[in-house]
Amino acid sequence: MGPLPMLRSSFRNILRNRLRSLLTSLGIIIGVCSVIIMVAIGEGAQREIENRISAMGTNLLQIMPRRMSFRAGQANTSLPRPNRLTKTDAEMVKAEASYALAVSGITQRSFTVSGAGGSASIQVMGVEPDYLVTRNWPVEEGSLFGEEDLAARNRVAVLGQTSAESLLGLSPETYTEALGRQIRIGVNYFTVIGILAEKGAGAGGNDQDDVIMVPLDTALTRLTNSRNLNSIAMSVVSKEYMEAAQKEAELILREAHKLREGAAADFEIMNQADMIDMASSTSRSLTTLLAAIAGVSLLVGGIGIMNIMLVSVTERTREIGIRLAVGARKRDILFQFLAESIILSLLGGVIGIGLAFLVCRILGALGVPAVVNPLIVAAAAFFAALVGVGFGYYPARKAAGLYPIDALRYE
Numbered sequence: 001m002g003p004l005p006m007l008r009s010s011f012r013n014i015l016r017n018r019l020r021s022l023l024t025s026l027g028i029i030i031g032v033c034s035v036i037i038m039v040a041i042g043e044g045a046q047r048e049i050e051n052r053i054s055a056m057g058t059n060l061l062q063i064m065p066r067r068m069s070f071r072a073g074q075a076n077t078s079l080p081r082p083n084r085l086t087k088t089d090a091e092m093v094k095a096e097a098s099y100a101l102a103v104s105g106i107t108q109r110s111f112t113v114s115g116a117g118g119s120a121s122i123q124v125m126g127v128e129p130d131y132l133v134t135r136n137w138p139v140e141e142g143s144l145f146g147e148e149d150l151a152a153r154n155r156v157a158v159l160g161q162t163s164a165e166s167l168l169g170l171s172p173e174t175y176t177e178a179l180g181r182q183i184r185i186g187v188n189y190f191t192v193i194g195i196l197a198e199k200g201a202g203a204g205g206n207d208q209d210d211v212i213m214v215p216l217d218t219a220l221t222r223l224t225n226s227r228n229l230n231s232i233a234m235s236v237v238s239k240e241y242m243e244a245a246q247k248e249a250e251l252i253l254r255e256a257h258k259l260r261e262g263a264a265a266d267f268e269i270m271n272q273a274d275m276i277d278m279a280s281s282t283s284r285s286l287t288t289l290l291a292a293i294a295g296v297s298l299l300v301g302g303i304g305i306m307n308i309m310l311v312s313v314t315e316r317t318r319e320i321g322i323r324l325a326v327g328a329r330k331r332d333i334l335f336q337f338l339a340e341s342i343i344l345s346l347l348g349g350v351i352g353i354g355l356a357f358l359v360c361r362i363l364g365a366l367g368v369p370a371v372v373n374p375l376i377v378a379a380a381a382f383f384a385a386l387v388g389v390g391f392g393y394y395p396a397r398k399a400a401g402l403y404p405i406d407a408l409r410y411e
Contacts, residue, residue, distance in 0.1 A: 021344060024308040027301020028348030028387065029355065032380045034294035036356035037363075039376045042287025044369030049279045059101075059236040060134055060272040061246055063093070063253065066265060083266040085229045087216065090128075092256050093232060099245035101235040104131035107219050108230050113212060115183040117169025124185055124212045126219020132196075134235035141175045142194030150215045153222065157183060158194040160209035168192075183212075188222050190214060246271055291376075298383060301348065302391035309341050309395035334400035341392020342385055349384030353377055 065083035090105035107126040145156050164170050175195045182189050199208040236245040246269050360370040
């Protein structure tokens, strides 16, 4: 029997029992659909995490005081001096770091802020003009404060869009009306000179637009009354120099803090590229685990196909005997049943792929990131066919191994 007559015969036998064929393929449909959806959700989450970390800034290094830890029972009199970063440290990094594109000291604290439209507890950041370069964050309306504002400790402020709405009652169409208005941070009045572009949610899910930025020196003297910084942000000229820039910044700060060689650093440097790699690695591991769990459905579906094909062999024993008696070869019978198994599996795979695309589109409309990977779709289809071959071979071989006389006598 040629390939085309064999395929026609296979489709005819499958369509003869439509409901049973559909139920047989159900395990494959669920397995393929589940694998694609799980991987799509995992890759969507991975991309979302990477985008949020990347939104923190371009090629960003964050330098922070190292958190202090004490052993149980340590006496208070022996506590070391708290770890600190100062504006002098930021200035040294800015002056000596050869890979730095922009450097800014940062001090931040939550304050009760009042405006014409209301009051709220908002994160107020004291930064230098280069901070927006490190964060790749433009000003949408107005302008940012400059070096002269830092030197004069001017009380000027730039608002995030969420802060502008909550404090001044403005909408995106009326942000220009914010310029020149007064807000009160604590007991100090500040003049609004700019509105930042929308940034969205951060890596931790916090609203990055609910922020107010003021000149660093103004914040240190008028708001926090401290010389200490919360952190130093450093943008590197190119991603390929991230590791070199991190080592260079570490050497500069160790020298500034007069740390002996081999002594533990009193600061820590977070590399944005390492953060992205770590988050991506974790997400990939979870995605692989979810896909493996979903892939069990494919095995269950394969067992279902083998079960139904064995039933089919039993039901069609006399048909097999007649075909063998009139000259059909054993390999014709083998290929006939194997083709039916593969077709059932592939049909289940195609329906599963279609359902997976539909579900991913619905999830996207609901705000759940789901990115369908074409390679995973191709792999799912391939494994569906493989399941058809693997679990259909035994029933097909059993059918081909029947003796014509015994098959004809079967009732």
